[in-house]
Amino acid sequence: MGAAARPTTMRRHAAAALGTLLLAALTGCADDGAPAPTSTTATPATIASHAPDVLVSVSSTGGEGSPAPGVPDVEVRADGTVFLRTDDGLGVATATLSGDGLAQVREAFAPVSMRQADYADSDWTDQPTTSVLSTLGERPASISVYGFGHDDEVDDPDWDRLAAALETLDDLAAAATPAAYRPSTVTVVLSPVTEPGRAWPLTPLARLAQGWTATGQPCVLARGRDVATLQEIATHEGREGLVWAGLAVDVRPVLRDAPSGCAAAPADGIGIGWFHRVRLAPAPHRPTPVEAWRAAEAVEVAASAATGQEPPEGQLSSYDTVWSAGGAGRHRWIEVRATYPAQFRDDRPDVPTTWRVRVDAATGEVRALEVEGADVRTASRG
Structure with missing residues (x-):
């Protein structure tokens, strides 16, 4: 792994705060290299996000904490299949390990600690997080290490053991002559x-x-x-x-037998980005995900312009929101009613108390806007 660019300031960063990826897991070990008696347990959600025959799966966020690429860096399956993220074609190569190769994988990870507490985090900001899921122990386990492989100031023997195991995976895959993978x-x-x-x-x-x-x-x-x-x-x-x-x-x-990572929203709500979790009111139709995403951006831009608030000061995620949709054909619309929670208003009298924004579903153009609050003007647009 190459070293990432470093900012000029430092502060402690929790791995979870970086919008964690997949997860990590394997057999545990103490600092003296002896295997720990038990391993950590991967969450059901972590297990469900992988194919059922995974032995080891390693993923990382993009450089400087940017979102994950959606494909593991390397993944080993129980039948010896190896998937590798590449820069060619659709971005995945595959190879096959022999029984001896799988034995080397098990041996390489035997001294690796799967206790999250054993891993030091980097003190630098904006570093990637490396996550591992493994079923090599008695039960699935996972770890996520912030800044792994990108901060040479960290002196941690558990980093070294994990790095050695991942290097073994790379060497085995390279020796097996990977070929381009064609997903279904x-x-x-x-x-x-x-x-x-x-x-x-x-x-x-x-x-x-x-x-x-x-x-x-x-x-x-x-x-x-x-x-x-x-x-x-x-x-x-x-x-x-x-x-x-x-x-x-x-x-x-999408790797063989793995979940697609693209699912329908619950019947009574939709999620937009990391923070927008909104309730749907009864309506003639539901906005599609693309329509909802476009409408969310239009609502924030329009409300910010009408109130003079910067988007971070009044973003939609701070409000209790109800979405509805109506119209037909090319004249469909999405309406967002947003209410700033009453318990926070005394602390923030400068933010709007309510928004009502109607957006063209197809184009994202704002058709009507009303913003109300004690210290902001009311605006409307046709």
């Missing part, structure tokens, strides 16, 4: 943007069921011919900076 399913994560980009190249978006990622981003699942199309685009155009029909696109291959 690809998760396509969508973010509305202002530039139109190229025409949508896959099955028409209206015919694809939209869902949400765990971090609240709109997504669809590509299968069949769409996967072949994505493979061709990735080979000739790459996977970075793709914009199709006004949507920035993030392509995430």
Whole structure:
């Protein structure tokens, strides 16, 4: 792992605060290298986010704490299959380990501690988090290490043991001659943007069921011919900076038997980004994830402009919100009613007490806006 760029200031950072990725796990050990009697237990959610035959899965956030790429750095399955994240094609290569290779994996991880408390965190800000899930012990276990491999000032024998185990995985995979992996399913994560980009190249978006990622981003699942199309685009155009029909696109291959990471929202609510968890009022139709994402951005920009508040001072996530949708055909709309919680108003008399914003579902254009509060003006737009 290469060293990440460092900011000029330092402060202690909890690994969990970086929007943790997957997770880590294996057999535990004490500082003297002897295996610990028990290992930590991976949470049910962690286990469910992987295929059932995983032996070891290692993931990391992007550089300087940016979101995860959605594909493990390296993953070993019980049948000897190895998946590797790459920069080529759709971003995954695969190899196969022999029985001896699997034995070397077990041996490499035997001295690795799977107790979270054994790992020191980096004191530098904006570092990635490396997470490991393993079923090599008596039960699945997981750890997440902030700044792992990127801070050479950390002197921690448990870092060294984990680094040695991961180096063994890399060496075994390289010796097995990886080849490009063609997934049967690809998760396509969508973010509305202002530039139109190229025409949508896959099955028409209206015919694809939209869902949400765990971090609240709109997504669809590509299968069949769409996967072949994505493979061709990735080979000739790459996977970075793709914009199709006004949507920035993030392509995430789904490994064999693993969950897609794109699921329908609960019937009574939707999640938008890390913080927006909003309640749906009864309505003729539900906004699609793309519509909801676009509307959330439009609501925050419009309310901030009307009140003179910077977005961080009055962002939608600070409010109790109820969403509804109506209209038909090209005239559908989304309305957001946001109320600042009464228990916080004495502390923040400068923020609006309520917002009501109606947004065109297709374009994200604000059709009507009302903002009320003791110290802010009321505004409306047609």
